[in-house]
Amino acid sequence: MNRLRFYLQLGFTLWVCLFMIVPVIMSVMAGLTTNYFVGLESGLTLRWVQEVWALYADTIWLSIRLALACLCFTVLLGVPAAYGLLRSKRRWANAMEEALLLPVAIPGLATALALLLAYGHMRGFRESWLFILIGHVLFTLPFMIRPVLAVMRGARLAELEEAAASLGAGFRQRFLGVVVPNCVGGILAGALMVVTLSIGEFNITWMLHTPLNKTLPVGLADSYASMRLEIGSAYTLLFLAMTLPLLVVIQWAGRVANRSRTP
Amino acid sequence: MTSTSLTLEGCGRTFPGGQVALHPLDLTVAAGETLVLLGPSGCGKTTTLRIISGLESPDAGGRVRFGERDVTALPIEKRDVGMVFQHYALFPNMNVADNITYGLRIKGLSRDTIRQRLDEVMAMVDLQGFGARRIHELSGGQKQRVALARAIAVRPKILLFDEPLAALDAKLRDRLRLEIGQLLRKLGITAVYVTHDQAEAMALGDRIAVMQAGRIAQLATPREIYHRPTSIFVADFIGAVNRLEVHATLADGLLRVSGGELRAPHLAGAAAVYCRPEDIQIAADGNADVRGKVRQSLFLGQSQRLLVDLGDNACLQVETASRRRWRTEDPIGLRLPPEALFHPERHAYPTKELEANHA
Numbered sequence: 001m002n003r004l005r006f007y008l009q010l011g012f013t014l015w016v017c018l019f020m021i022v023p024v025i026m027s028v029m030a031g032l033t034t035n036y037f038v039g040l041e042s043g044l045t046l047r048w049v050q051e052v053w054a055l056y057a058d059t060i061w062l063s064i065r066l067a068l069a070c071l072c073f074t075v076l077l078g079v080p081a082a083y084g085l086l087r088s089k090r091r092w093a094n095a096m097e098e099a100l101l102l103p104v105a106i107p108g109l110a111t112a113l114a115l116l117l118a119y120g121h122m123r124g125f126r127e128s129w130l131f132i133l134i135g136h137v138l139f140t141l142p143f144m145i146r147p148v149l150a151v152m153r154g155a156r157l158a159e160l161e162e163a164a165a166s167l168g169a170g171f172r173q174r175f176l177g178v179v180v181p182n183c184v185g186g187i188l189a190g191a192l193m194v195v196t197l198s199i200g201e202f203n204i205t206w207m208l209h210t211p212l213n214k215t216l217p218v219g220l221a222d223s224y225a226s227m228r229l230e231i232g233s234a235y236t237l238l239f240l241a242m243t244l245p246l247l248v249v250i251q252w253a254g255r256v257a258n259r260s261r262t263p
Numbered sequence: 264m265t266s267t268s269l270t271l272e273g274c275g276r277t278f279p280g281g282q283v284a285l286h287p288l289d290l291t292v293a294a295g296e297t298l299v300l301l302g303p304s305g306c307g308k309t310t311t312l313r314i315i316s317g318l319e320s321p322d323a324g325g326r327v328r329f330g331e332r333d334v335t336a337l338p339i340e341k342r343d344v345g346m347v348f349q350h351y352a353l354f355p356n357m358n359v360a361d362n363i364t365y366g367l368r369i370k371g372l373s374r375d376t377i378r379q380r381l382d383e384v385m386a387m388v389d390l391q392g393f394g395a396r397r398i399h400e401l402s403g404g405q406k407q408r409v410a411l412a413r414a415i416a417v418r419p420k421i422l423l424f425d426e427p428l429a430a431l432d433a434k435l436r437d438r439l440r441l442e443i444g445q446l447l448r449k450l451g452i453t454a455v456y457v458t459h460d461q462a463e464a465m466a467l468g469d470r471i472a473v474m475q476a477g478r479i480a481q482l483a484t485p486r487e488i489y490h491r492p493t494s495i496f497v498a499d500f501i502g503a504v505n506r507l508e509v510h511a512t513l514a515d516g517l518l519r520v521s522g523g524e525l526r527a528p529h530l531a532g533a534a535a536v537y538c539r540p541e542d543i544q545i546a547a548d549g550n551a552d553v554r555g556k557v558r559q560s561l562f563l564g565q566s567q568r569l570l571v572d573l574g575d576n577a578c579l580q581v582e583t584a585s586r587r588r589w590r591t592e593d594p595i596g597l598r599l600p601p602e603a604l605f606h607p608e609r610h611a612y613p614t615k616e617l618e619a620n621h622a
């Protein structure tokens with residue numbers, strides 16, 4: 001019986017790997033082979049990676065800039081917003097939380113279209129990367145607010161604040177000295193989501209981008225559509241190389257933060 | 264430390280739903296005095312404390328004064344109070360020293376003063392060498408000491424305790440209770456201490472306010488509260504109390520009760536008498552006021568508690584030395600000395616002479 005369960009689990013795991021890991025490996029290999037249709041015997045090369053770098057380096061930088069700017073905005077907006085929700089009546093807080101989730105539920109194309117209809121005529125704004133940034137912030141904000149709010153709800157924050165107040169701390173001092181440091185775990189968890197989602201975001205970005213403002217996923221779609229398969233695959237390789245270290249760093253920061261404050 | 268008196272005038276608190284947490288209340292705590300607010304949950308003791316601290320405002324008309332100064336309109340951060348919470352409320356993002364000096368840093372004191380004040384209070388609560396510890400590395404007792412140190416470091420006008428020992432285990436609670444008592448006496452600071460634990464209240468309070476359903480049921484010294492409770496609620500809440508129905512008042516100050524007759528001239532005409540289990544003595548036949556049978560005995564170690572059936576459904580709890588073994592159905596004679604008998608609601612207590620006799 002136990003043996004059977006083991007094999008079933010193993011089978012399931014392998015099956016998942018088949019869809020999660022194998023395609024990634026295939027893609028990476030495709031980006032490194034000289035001719036994908038001939039196969040590995042055609043030899044390995046970095047030529048495609050170099051070509052992608054020459055063509056699309058600016059999309060990578062833009063994506064990273066967008067992700068970091070998006071992170072800044074979601075922290076600056078999301079932490080006070082979560083605090084506001086924590087302090088407001090439960091009924092209102094729930095309604096607000098749902099409203100904040102709307103940009104995630106609505107197709108990105110629709111959100112982008114709405115943004116274009118409302119502000120598309122402001123040319124300077126529409127053509128700048130800030131227009132895309134707004135789309136990203138809309139989409140990622142709930143992913144910052146939710147974990148921060150969850151941590152705040154679990155942290156006896158009200159009592160900590162009362163203690164700080166009894167010691168003479170005003171609102172600003174309490175918020176920056178007690179509230180924010182005690183939801184760092186939530187902020188880091190949110191940061192991981194926000195950066196991941198912003199770097200990979202395609203729907204909204206595709207609608208909002210201009211030829212001069214392409215992000216990495218849009219560039220990727222572009223290259224798959226118009227160039228050799230090897231170039232698109234090499235692009236994927238670069239994408240992985242750029243984002244994986246970033247995610248690992250955020251994960252690590254989250255672990256360190258959690259370790260130092262587990263009660 | 265210079266201490267301040269505290270006055271509440273007409274401080275009530277009605278919640279938005281119309282529910283009254285606290286009926287308008289007048290209360291004065293003398294400078295340097297420790298007042299304990301004692302009562303079951305929901306009696307208004309915490310609300311009173313929060314009104315004193317400034318975390319909550321009294322209903323319109325209520326006034327809070329620290330000494331001569333009206334602080335009703337001031338928020339907690341401007342009131343100069345020190346507060347110790349049930350769940351410690353230590354800042355998990357700071358170490359012990361940073362927790363203790365938080366208030367001093369907020370006040371913008373100089374580095375040297377902060378250093379000196381830190382050493383001083385760490386010594387007071389016996390935490391030398393713990394400065395660099397993280398909060399999660401401390402035991403419950405140590406946490407509460409840090410919280411205490413943090414509250415006294417700012418040299419508050421008034422020290423407030425919100426059930427500070429409720430989260431600790433019994434042994435530790437006893438020890439910390441003793442330490443808090445010593446510290447309060449040493450500091451000579453005005454303190455208000457909320458608890459539902461009567462032993463804590465007795466040990467720490469210069470006076471105790473027993474609260475019930477949003478009002479003060481009795482405000483007096485621990486001795487007075489225990490021996491001269493003014494209501495059945497107070498008598499019953501503090502310690503255990505027996506109630507014995509009186510069937511008739513006879514001549515010579517004798518009262519007929521189930522199982523015998525009691526001498527209690529001060530209780531003539533009362534429908535019932537009250538007495539504490541530890542004031543009842545086991546007596547030989549000739550000396551016994553009432554007789555009955557042991558229905559149950561509960562061995563407590565330092566003493567044992569007997570439940571004695573006097574017939575007619577009347578029972579007495581008796582606390583007695585634990586060596587002698589009592590079995591169910593053993594016949595037993597009890598002496599209820601006059602100085603042990605009282606009636607809270609008639610305000611009938613033994614006279615001074617009777618009490619002197621007892622001593």
